[in-house]
Amino acid sequence: MGCSRCHTEVPPASHYCYRCGGDVMGSDATRRRSYAARPDQAVTTFAPVGTIMPKGIVGHPSTYQFVLVAALLIMVVSAALGAAPLALSVAAFAVPLVYIVYLYDVNMWEDEPVPVVMLAFVLTFLLGAGWTVLSVMLRGNQGIVTPTLEGSVLDIPGLLITVLLVPVVGEVIRQIGPIVLASRPAFDDLMDGFTFGVIAGVAYASAETVVLYWSMLQIGFAGPNGVDSLQMIALLVLHGFCKPIVYGTASGVAGAEFSGLGAGYDGFTSRYARGVGIAIAAVAVFSLGTFLASHVANPATGLVLALLVGGAVLFGLTLLARNALHTGLMEAALEAAAREGGIGAEGELQFCAACEMPLLYQASFCSSCGLGVGAVQGTAETPAPEKVTVEETSAPQDGPTGEQEQS
Secondary structure, X not given: OEOOOOOOEOOXXXXXXXXXXXXXXXXXXOOOOOEOOEOOOOOOOOOHHHHHOOOHHXXXXXXXXXXXXXXXHHHHHHHHOOEHHHHHHHHHXXXXXXXXXXXHHHOOOOOOHHHHHHHHHHHHHXXXXXXXXXXXXXXXXXXXXXXXXXXXXXXXXXXXXXXXXXXXXXHHHHHHHHHHHHOOHHHOOHHHHHHHHHHHHHHHHHHHHHHHOHHHHOOOEOOOOOHHHHHHHHHHHHHHHHHHHHHHHHHHHHHHHHHOOOOOOOOOOHHHHHHHHHHHXXXXXXXXXXXXXXXXXXXXXXXXXXXXXXXXXXXXXXXXXXXXXXXXXXHHXXXXXXXXXXXXXXXXXXXXXXXXXXXXXXXXXXXXXXXXXXXXXXXXXXXXXXXXXXXXXXXXXXXXXXXXXXX
């Protein structure tokens, strides 16, 4: 039995081609029903933790989820008992610490994990904390205070700062570390760009939460307090668990666009600008939800509405990120198949003019979308346009399961 995509002979029992990842037994040409990082899930599955930790969902599918659930329980119990400082600390640092452990666990960068994490996390944390202090002052508050949860007159200047200025400046800060790191030849893969963005996003969210709710660290042990404890729990779930994944996924999508696919990194392209715009818009909607919730007469109702808005934003970002990672992993194995098929490790890859996926050696047709290469490019040897980017094109894209090889 042969693969229709790369023409490799595969064993009769094979479901996917071992070279290009094509589905040789079904009609799912783009493998939408089989996520490249975890084939038993569809690409459109809502799995936010598995999305930001794609390398951990195979070997340790439940470890990180279990740790985050345990942290959530500790936070809930601490808040219910009135131990506000402990509850805030867990909420602010649970997701970042779990993510850093994940990076060490999967050995993302072998001999350089410390400088990578230090630059992407610590730098973003410090810059994020400084900007959050400044933004709080710009909103008219004196010092670092806890935002009100009580109904009040809508503050238009505060709304504009919260929904426009803070997301824009915040995303610029969150992109500094990923851009510096993804510009290095050792870290220019799509997965690297996405990971750096997630690191920066969770670091910024942690810093913002600590600054905004600094007064909670000074309360000490206040003891159980009924309704107030429930409101605190909802607030910390929103800012300690939902927000870091929203920020991390949003910045990860933008970081992936900066890295792009193929050799080297794409850099400051129009698609990177679009990715940054999507990240800013997602954070702006999340911030709008939390801002308006703080002006609802019933604080509990406001927090529920904020959680719903945050969940909706997270849902959209998760699907977007999974599509980007799926496309990157599929492209990576198509590239490997092309090199193994005759181009060689040092040969120059050619790309399809329609879907921008790698062309196999001496191909007359694109194995991904079926475009006749000679009809558009003259010959299969003609250099293709600029290298492929992260976002899906209108044409079908598929390729193998596997990590994008280092350029």
